Amino acid sequence: MKIGILTSGGDCPGLNAVIRGIVLKGDKVYEHTFLGIRDGYRGLVEDDIFTLPRKQVRGLSKQGGTILGTSRTGPYGEGNGGAERVREVMDKHEMDGFIAIGGEGTLTVARMLHEEGVPVIGVPKTIDNDLSATDVTFGFETAVAIATESIDRLRTTAESHHRCMVVEVMGRDAGWIALNAGIASGAHAILIPEVPVTIEQVTGWVQATVNRGRAPVVVAAEGFRLAGEDVSAKHGVDHMGRPRFGGIAEQLTPIIEERTGIETRSMTLGHLQRGGVPTSYDRVLATRFGTAAIDAVHRKEWGTMVALKGTDIVSVELAEATSEIKSVPRERWDEAAILFG
Amino acid sequence: MKIGILTSGGDCPGLNAVIRGIVLKGDKVYEHTFLGIRDGYRGLVEDDIFTLPRKQVRGLSKQGGTILGTSRTGPYGEGNGGAERVREVMDKHEMDGFIAIGGEGTLTVARMLHEEGVPVIGVPKTIDNDLSATDVTFGFETAVAIATESIDRLRTTAESHHRCMVVEVMGRDAGWIALNAGIASGAHAILIPEVPVTIEQVTGWVQATVNRGRAPVVVAAEGFRLAGEDVSAKHGVDHMGRPRFGGIAEQLTPIIEERTGIETRSMTLGHLQRGGVPTSYDRVLATRFGTAAIDAVHRKEWGTMVALKGTDIVSVELAEATSEIKSVPRERWDEAAILFG
Amino acid sequence: MKIGILTSGGDCPGLNAVIRGIVLKGDKVYEHTFLGIRDGYRGLVEDDIFTLPRKQVRGLSKQGGTILGTSRTGPYGEGNGGAERVREVMDKHEMDGFIAIGGEGTLTVARMLHEEGVPVIGVPKTIDNDLSATDVTFGFETAVAIATESIDRLRTTAESHHRCMVVEVMGRDAGWIALNAGIASGAHAILIPEVPVTIEQVTGWVQATVNRGRAPVVVAAEGFRLAGEDVSAKHGVDHMGRPRFGGIAEQLTPIIEERTGIETRSMTLGHLQRGGVPTSYDRVLATRFGTAAIDAVHRKEWGTMVALKGTDIVSVELAEATSEIKSVPRERWDEAAILFG
Amino acid sequence: MKIGILTSGGDCPGLNAVIRGIVLKGDKVYEHTFLGIRDGYRGLVEDDIFTLPRKQVRGLSKQGGTILGTSRTGPYGEGNGGAERVREVMDKHEMDGFIAIGGEGTLTVARMLHEEGVPVIGVPKTIDNDLSATDVTFGFETAVAIATESIDRLRTTAESHHRCMVVEVMGRDAGWIALNAGIASGAHAILIPEVPVTIEQVTGWVQATVNRGRAPVVVAAEGFRLAGEDVSAKHGVDHMGRPRFGGIAEQLTPIIEERTGIETRSMTLGHLQRGGVPTSYDRVLATRFGTAAIDAVHRKEWGTMVALKGTDIVSVELAEATSEIKSVPRERWDEAAILFG
Known part of the structure; x- marks a missing residue:
C-alpha cells in the first residue's frame, strides 16, 4: 500500500517519533511506501505531497517538531473542496489511505472524511491531555x-x-x-x-x-x-x-x-x-502510537484511532474519540488541594 | 494516630516525594503525627526513630534520595527479633502503624509482619518496574x-x-x-x-x-x-x-x-x-502514592499496598502484590524489535 | 574576626555558592565566625542579623537563590542612616567587616561606605555581565x-x-x-x-x-x-x-x-x-570568588573587590570596579552578524 | 580559495560548531569553498574527500560529534606517505590549505606538515583542557x-x-x-x-x-x-x-x-x-574559534593556531602551542583542598 501521513494543529513534542514509528514498521514489516503531506490538510487540499523514504525518518525519535510541517487549514474550509478534493488528490498520488496525527479538530475532520468514505486512521495529539478516548497522549x-x-x-x-x-x-x-x-x-x-x-x-x-x-x-x-x-x-x-x-x-x-x-x-x-526534545516517556508512547497506527492501516481499520488504555495500545472509533473533552475530575484537584497554602 | 514511615532497599528517585505526600496530607487532613524510622527495618529493629514534623518535609518533592535513609536489613534476619521486636519498638513509641516504602523484599517482609498482626501499609518502589500489582512505580x-x-x-x-x-x-x-x-x-x-x-x-x-x-x-x-x-x-x-x-x-x-x-x-x-532529581512524572506519581497511603492508613486497610491501575490509584493486598515479578511480555519486545538493525 | 555577609540586588544563580565558599574557607583556614545579614543592606539598616555557622552552608554550591535573602534597600536611602547607622549595627554585633555580594548599585554603596571608613569587601554579581572590572561574573x-x-x-x-x-x-x-x-x-x-x-x-x-x-x-x-x-x-x-x-x-x-x-x-x-541550579561553570567561579573574598578580608584589603582576569582571581579597587559599564564591543557583534540571515 | 577541514583524535562536543563557524563565515565573507576531509588525516592520506556546501552545516552549532568523522590515523604513520602524500592529495583537489581541528597529537602533526611547507591552520581541541597555548578549549x-x-x-x-x-x-x-x-x-x-x-x-x-x-x-x-x-x-x-x-x-x-x-x-x-549536545559556553567558544580560523586562513597565517586569551581570540604559533601540557597549578588544587573532608 501507499500511505500518506499528515500532522495538523499546534506543534507537539513526539510528532516526529510517531512519523518514524509508522515509516519504519510500515517499510520493514508490511513493505508499504509513504507519502509526506505538507502542513496538515493544507497539503491534501493544495496537492503539496512528497515521497517519504525510510532514510528520511532516521534519528527522528528525539527530534522535536514535525518534519511534515503543520497548519490549521482544513478541507472543509471555504472553497477547499471537502472530501471530494481530498479523494481527488489521493487518487492522483495513488494513496491508499492516510494517517492523520492531530488533536480534537484534526480528528473530527478525519471522522467526517471517513464518513464520506475516505480511508483514514487517527493518532491523537493533544499537549493539553484533553482527549477522552486515550489515557494520555505524547507531548x-x-x-x-x-x-x-x-x-x-x-x-x-x-x-x-x-x-x-x-x-x-x-x-x-x-x-x-x-x-x-x-x-x-x-x-x-x-x-x-x-x-x-x-x-x-x-x-x-x-x-x-x-x-x-x-x-x-x-x-x-x-x-x-x-x-x-x-x-x-x-x-x-x-x-x-x-x-x-x-x-x-x-x-x-x-x-x-x-x-x-x-x-x-x-x-x-x-x-x-x-517545543524541543521530547522526554523519554513521550518518545516511547509516540513510537508505540506510530507502529500501532500502521498495524491498524494494515488491518484496514479505517475510521479508528490508536489510544492508550492502562499500558496497552488499543483502537477506538474516531467518533467516540472526539465526542467530549477529558476534564480534570474534581477529586483529582481536591487531592492536590490538600497540599495548597 | 501516630504513624511511622520507613524506606527500604535500593535508592530510588521519588522516595522523598512519597514521604512528603504522606506527612502533608496526614498532618492537614487527619491530624496524624509522624515518626521517621531510620534506614528501613534497621531503625525498627534497633529503635532508631525520630519525630518527623511537617516542616522537615518542606521542598522534598523534587529532592532525590530519602531523608530517612535506607538499608537492606530485615526484622527476620538472624537475631533481629522478627515481628515481636517490631511490635515492642512500635509500642515503646506508641506507633499505631507504619508505612513501608520499598520493593519486592520490603513488601514481602511487610506482608509477613501483617500476617503476624503488625499494622502496616505498603508503597511499592521498584526502579526496574518489575512489580506485577502496579502498572508502574515512581523512579x-x-x-x-x-x-x-x-x-x-x-x-x-x-x-x-x-x-x-x-x-x-x-x-x-x-x-x-x-x-x-x-x-x-x-x-x-x-x-x-x-x-x-x-x-x-x-x-x-x-x-x-x-x-x-x-x-x-x-x-x-x-x-x-x-x-x-x-x-x-x-x-x-x-x-x-x-x-x-x-x-x-x-x-x-x-x-x-x-x-x-x-x-x-x-x-x-x-x-x-x-539518584538525583526525579522527573515530573515520578514526582506526581510519588506524591499521589503518598497521599493515597495515608488515606489507606486512615481507613485502617492494614496489609494492603497502593498501586496505579490506568490513571487511578487503588489498594491491593500485599499478598497479591508480591506473588510474581512483572516481566516484559514477548509481544512488547517484538514490537520494539521491528526497529532493530 | 567576625565577618558579615550580605547579598543585594536581583537574584542570580551562584549567590549561595559564594556564601558557602566564604564560610568554609573562613571557618577552616582563618577561624573566622560569620554573621548573615538578611535581605542585603536592609538587614544592616534594620539590624536583621543572625549567626551563620558552617553547617548552614552545607550543600549550597548547587542551590540557586540566596539563603540570606535580597532587596534593593540601601543605607543611603531616605532616613536609613547612612554609614553611621551601618557602623552602629556592626559595632553592636562586633562585626569586624562585611562582604557585599551584588551588582553595580550594591558595589557603589560599598565604595561609598568604604570611603566613610566602613570595612567592606565586594564580590561582583551581574547576570548581564556588564561590570567592566571583571572578565565575567557568576550567573x-x-x-x-x-x-x-x-x-x-x-x-x-x-x-x-x-x-x-x-x-x-x-x-x-x-x-x-x-x-x-x-x-x-x-x-x-x-x-x-x-x-x-x-x-x-x-x-x-x-x-x-x-x-x-x-x-x-x-x-x-x-x-x-x-x-x-x-x-x-x-x-x-x-x-x-x-x-x-x-x-x-x-x-x-x-x-x-x-x-x-x-x-x-x-x-x-x-x-x-x-533562578534555579547554577551551571558547573558558575558554581566554580562563585566558589572561587567566595574563597578569594575571605582571603581579601584576611589581608584587610578593605575597599576592594574580587574579579576574574583571564583564568586568575585578582583584587581591584571598588572605585575602579564601578566606574563604567562593560558594553559589547562593536567587533564582537560584527563577528556574530556574519551568521545572520 | 578552496579550503579543507578535518577533525582528528577523540570526540569532543563543539567540533560541529567549529565546522559551521568556518564554513558560514568563509562562504559569506570570503567566498571560499570547502572540502570535508573524512576521519581526520586518514581522509588526506586515503583521498577520502567531499565537497562541503553551506547547507550541510545548517543547525550544527548544537549538535555533538563531528559530521566529518574522526580517527587517530596520521600521515607520518608507517607507509602513509607523510607530507608528500598530503600535498599530492591536496593538489588533486586544488585545496589551497586546510584547517586541522584536534588535540596535541593532531596539532603536532600539523606543525610538522607546516614545517614541510603544507599550508595548515590549527584549532585546538582538548576535552581535558591540557593545551598550554589557550586559556580553555571547547568541549x-x-x-x-x-x-x-x-x-x-x-x-x-x-x-x-x-x-x-x-x-x-x-x-x-x-x-x-x-x-x-x-x-x-x-x-x-x-x-x-x-x-x-x-x-x-x-x-x-x-x-x-x-x-x-x-x-x-x-x-x-x-x-x-x-x-x-x-x-x-x-x-x-x-x-x-x-x-x-x-x-x-x-x-x-x-x-x-x-x-x-x-x-x-x-x-x-x-x-x-x-558526547552529546555542547553547553552554550562551548557552542559560543567553538563558533568563535571557527570564524577566527577562517580569518587566519584569509590572512594566510599558515602554521598558526587560534587560541583564547582572557576574552579574546588570538593567533599563536603551532610550535608554541604544542610545547608543553597545561597542568593544574598546585595553588589551584590547594584552593580547592580547603573544601575537602
Missing part, C-alpha cells in the same frame, strides 16, 4: 516536565526576593498541565478551568504560605477564570475593547499584590511548553 | 530518562568514531528500562532477560546497522544472558573463580568486536540511574 | 544556558509552523546574554542596546532566512531600541500614556509580521533566566 | 557539566545508603575536569595526576566527612596514582600480567572500604563526558 509529559523545571527555577528567585510568583501554563479547557506541574513543583495554589475558585481563596493560600515563611507559587492554567469576578471591569479595556492584560497570570498578579500586600510577579510559559 | 521513568539521555550522548561519539557502543542499564530480572530507553533512543538492539537471543542475532543487527552507514547502539539489561553461550568459558575466570568481566556489556563488547570487526566500546550506567 | 553563563535551551525549544515549533519567533532576553544596558545565547542557538538576528539597527535590517535578515526555507529566530536584549523608529507612535499608548506593549519582543512582533507577511510570535524569558 | 566545559550533573545524582544515592562514592572522570595527564567538577559538586576529595596524595590523606578526608554525618564523594582523574603505593601489588595482576582492575576508581574503592570500614562504590563516567 503532554514533555509539557509538564518543561513547566515543572521552569517553576523550580522561578521559585528560587521568588524565595530570594520574598515574592509571590504566578506562573501561567497551557490548558484552555482542561487543567492537566497545571495540575501535574503544580503537584510536581510543590505549588501553593493550582488554578484550573474546571474548578471555580474565588480571589479570596487564592489570596488565602498565598497568605498562608507567606505566614509559614515561604514564597508562594501559584500555577494557573490559561483557561482559568476567577469565580464571581469581572476582571476586565477591574483592569479596563483598551480603545479596541480588548482586555488590557492578555493572560490570566497578568490579570491575577496586581490583584494578589493589592489584596495581600505581597510583591507579586508573573510569568507566562507559552510556546516553551510545546 | 522507573526517571531511570529511563537518565538512560535515554546517556545513550543520546554516547551515540554521537560512536558516530564520530564509527564504533559500536554497548550500554548496560539496570534490570536484573525484567528488561523494562532497557526496553523503554532502547526505544526512546532508537537503539539497534535491545537485550533483556526475558528474551533469549543468540550472539548471531546480535551481530546480525550490528552488521545491518553498519551496512546502512550508522554506528550501532546495543542496549543490554544487566540480567541479559546470551542464548547457548558460556561466556565465562570464553573469557575465563580469575584466580577466585569469578568471571573476569563484571557486567554483560563488558562481556559482549569483545565478542561483537571480534565477530564483526567493528571497533566496540561499552558503558555501564550503574548507580547514575537511581 | 551570566547560567542565564545564557537557560536562554539557549529555551531558544532551541522555541525554534522547533517555529519550524513546524513556518513562523518567525522573537525571543526577548535580559540585558538592559549591555547585550551579552543576547549575543552569546544568539550565537549558541544559531539565531538569525541578534539585537542589542549597543548596536543601532533599523527595522529594514531586521526584516532583511528575517526575509533572507525565510528565503532559505528556514524559520527565523530573532533574539533581542530587553534594552534594544530600533534605530530611527518611534515605536510608541506606531503602537499607541494607553490612557495613562504608557506604551501599549511592554517589552521589545512584543513591539517588534507585529512590525515584522506586517512588513514581511510572515506569521510572527514572541516570547519573553524574563525571570526564568535568573 | 571542556561540557565535560565538566556532565561530570557535575552525574556526581550530583550519585551523591543522593550515597547519602541514602550512607556510602562513600568514588567517581572517576577524564584527565590522563591533567586534572582540570576533576578539579572543576569536584568544586562544582562539593566533593570531599579531588585526586589529580599533578598532586601526589597518600592513601592516608584520602581516608582521612573520607573519615572526616563521615564524622560530620555526610556521605563522602571522592572525585578522581583517571591519571591519578596514589603516592607511595603499588596498587597492582595489592590487587594483583591477571594471568596476562595486566592489573586486575582497570581504572583508578575501581582500585581505590576496596582500599577505602577496607581502611575506613565504610561501604564504598565506584563509577567511571568514561565516554559519557565527550
